[in-house]
Amino acid sequence: MLxxxxxxxxxxxxxxxxxxxxxxxxxxxxxxxxxGSTARISVTADSANPGFxxxxxxxxxxxxxxxxxxxxxxxxxMNVDGPIWSEREANTIxxxxxxxxEIYATPEGIEQFSSGITRYPYLGAIAHRIRASDLVRIxxxxxxxxxxxxxxxxxxxxxxxxxxxxxxxxxxxVVGSTGVGKTTAVTLLVNKAIEKDPKLRxxxxxxxxxxxxxxxxxxxxxxxxxxxxxxxxxxxxxxTEVLFRGQKPPLDELDILRDLIPEAxxxxxxxxxxxxxxxxxxxxxxxxxxxxxxxxxxxALIDERIGRLEGRGEKPVLRSLKLRIMAAINDPRYYxxxxxxxxxxxxxxxxxxxxxxxxxxxxxxxxxxxxxPSEVVNSVASVLCRMAFELALWGQGAIHTLVVCEEAHRYVxxxxxxxxxxxxxxxxxxxxxxxxxxVSLGIVTQRPGELDQTILSQCSTVFAMRLSNDNDQxxxxxxxxxxxxxxxxxxxxxGNGEAIAFxxxxxxxxxxxxxxxxxxxxxxxxxxxxxxxxxxPDNVDLRSIVKRMRAVSGPDISGFRQSYEATVAKDVxxxxxxxxxxxxxxxxxxxxxxxxxxxxxxxxxxxxxxRPEPQExxxxxxxxxxPFFTNETRSSIRETLxxxxxxxxxxxx
Numbered sequence: 001m002l003x004x005x006x007x008x009x010x011x012x013x014x015x016x017x018x019x020x021x022x023x024x025x026x027x028x029x030x031x032x033x034x035x036g037s038t039a040r041i042s043v044t045a046d047s048a049n050p051g052f053x054x055x056x057x058x059x060x061x062x063x064x065x066x067x068x069x070x071x072x073x074x075x076x077x078m079n080v081d082g083p084i085w086s087e088r089e090a091n092t093i094x095x096x097x098x099x100x101x102e103i104y105a106t107p108e109g110i111e112q113f114s115s116g117i118t119r120y121p122y123l124g125a126i127a128h129r130i131r132a133s134d135l136v137r138i139x140x141x142x143x144x145x146x147x148x149x150x151x152x153x154x155x156x157x158x159x160x161x162x163x164x165x166x167x168x169x170x171x172x173x174v175v176g177s178t179g180v181g182k183t184t185a186v187t188l189l190v191n192k193a194i195e196k197d198p199k200l201r202x203x204x205x206x207x208x209x210x211x212x213x214x215x216x217x218x219x220x221x222x223x224x225x226x227x228x229x230x231x232x233x234x235x236x237x238x239x240t241e242v243l244f245r246g247q248k249p250p251l252d253e254l255d256i257l258r259d260l261i262p263e264a265x266x267x268x269x270x271x272x273x274x275x276x277x278x279x280x281x282x283x284x285x286x287x288x289x290x291x292x293x294x295x296x297x298x299x300a301l302i303d304e305r306i307g308r309l310e311g312r313g314e315k316p317v318l319r320s321l322k323l324r325i326m327a328a329i330n331d332p333r334y335y336x337x338x339x340x341x342x343x344x345x346x347x348x349x350x351x352x353x354x355x356x357x358x359x360x361x362x363x364x365x366x367x368x369x370x371x372x373p374s375e376v377v378n379s380v381a382s383v384l385c386r387m388a389f390e391l392a393l394w395g396q397g398a399i400h401t402l403v404v405c406e407e408a409h410r411y412v413x414x415x416x417x418x419x420x421x422x423x424x425x426x427x428x429x430x431x432x433x434x435x436x437x438x439v440s441l442g443i444v445t446q447r448p449g450e451l452d453q454t455i456l457s458q459c460s461t462v463f464a465m466r467l468s469n470d471n472d473q474x475x476x477x478x479x480x481x482x483x484x485x486x487x488x489x490x491x492x493x494x495g496n497g498e499a500i501a502f503x504x505x506x507x508x509x510x511x512x513x514x515x516x517x518x519x520x521x522x523x524x525x526x527x528x529x530x531x532x533x534x535x536x537p538d539n540v541d542l543r544s545i546v547k548r549m550r551a552v553s554g555p556d557i558s559g560f561r562q563s564y565e566a567t568v569a570k571d572v573x574x575x576x577x578x579x580x581x582x583x584x585x586x587x588x589x590x591x592x593x594x595x596x597x598x599x600x601x602x603x604x605x606x607x608x609x610x611r612p613e614p615q616e617x618x619x620x621x622x623x624x625x626x627p628f629f630t631n632e633t634r635s636s637i638r639e640t641l642x643x644x645x646x647x648x649x650x651x652x653x
Contacts, residue, residue, distance in 0.1 A: 176465025219364035378420035461503035
């Protein structure tokens, strides 16, 4: 039984009846040449009836009548059989067409379309304008989950139909130059997918903050203000990408993190309840295990190594690593990773919020990446794509997830030397294995030539919009089947909102135009709103603009400060044995949490305890009458560490 949603053009073909006027228009020419895949048709255009010649156009389908069957062909080239066009006499037009398939009648008398050619046109066969009813048969898709996303460019009365399950199970890609309507097309496709699959959850990686306006009632928007993505969810490579700001980490510091992070995780596990500890004893902890740990414990372990008598050669490496960690946790842009809420085990809340489990009527999660530092975007994208795959894997089919990557060439570039390997690995795993577990991939890019071809080859449904770059056009031509390569010759001349769709979700490659979305569902970037004020560059308040640029609130790390100082305070009794300097921890740990200030850093506001004044300092005993932290060095941990080496905080060997 056909899908009733697909019959919006039920009267298509009514104008195909052979009345006196239509009969003359439909007979256009005869076949004068035929090969295995192409044919040439000779048409006589009468100068007295110029509208007759206008029935032919490049990109339109025509029909070749063979009696029992009708061959469907696509016009891809036209020329005049002569040097000039005559205004007074009839002109002969030679039309080159590509053979696509045929329409035949079944034994039950039902006409169907097949992409194969069983009987080729003979010389002299009549070629004419295709019937609208034949177009419906060619492009109809009555499979379960099919829906209408637009109409044919050739005939607006014929619907453009795609199969949503096929599109999702084998991934899809939308390509096109900037401004042609890619984001609007993706919005339409996602809305149709949500309607057809109630189990579907959609995660959109939005680098330009455009999709929030496109899903006003079905999405939650996650940005740096509402995001809590704990740092301990990251693998070691992803965490070092944050610490080293996209640069390749030194092997010595990487090995130290690989050794100390599992110890920090075990320290956190030791503070858990006994039932939770017994449940986690089944697995061994590594630097990649997604279990919580405290940065305070990690810093304490680094301090412990610095204070050891042995290993003098690694002390500069340890100090450098500690500086990097302190710089990261004190950067207000990284607040979503190192806030107070990320210290505890919040993996359940994080997964439920990002992947909409349960959805509460909002199955779309728009992850806005514009406010995240550029050096962290790759790590965040890697974590999200990896978690999407694992959620579908361990969900055993209960959750269907669609990950939409806008500007995908940023994450999986064609050059293997570029990009971030864990992100490439996570997206490639979805592309290669996702269909087995119910996780789908939607790729959106304006430069398919710069996209990893392995990822592109895994996308079985392609919506190719206008492309002006020759290399990008060649990529799409190589992806389409050989029987319809002439379809891609129109890529550079497609209109806005128009696309050539082909692949598993479409029966026959078609030139189509997407349906228009209502104004309240159109995607728009943040701030791209029609403002009507009188400010011009000559009288704009530049001071207020700069103030807004710098208006980055600092993180409240008082919880981290207290946990760090509490960890250090536990070892006060062992400081003399480990070579640590004694200090009064009672003044370090405040009662109430205070808003973050630059001086609120671990051990930066500690008041040194004045020891009894020694009789006379000797070369073997350091002078302990001088406080370690003064007003000058208390302003910032960074200034403190630069002005006074960490080695001065410990007893000399």
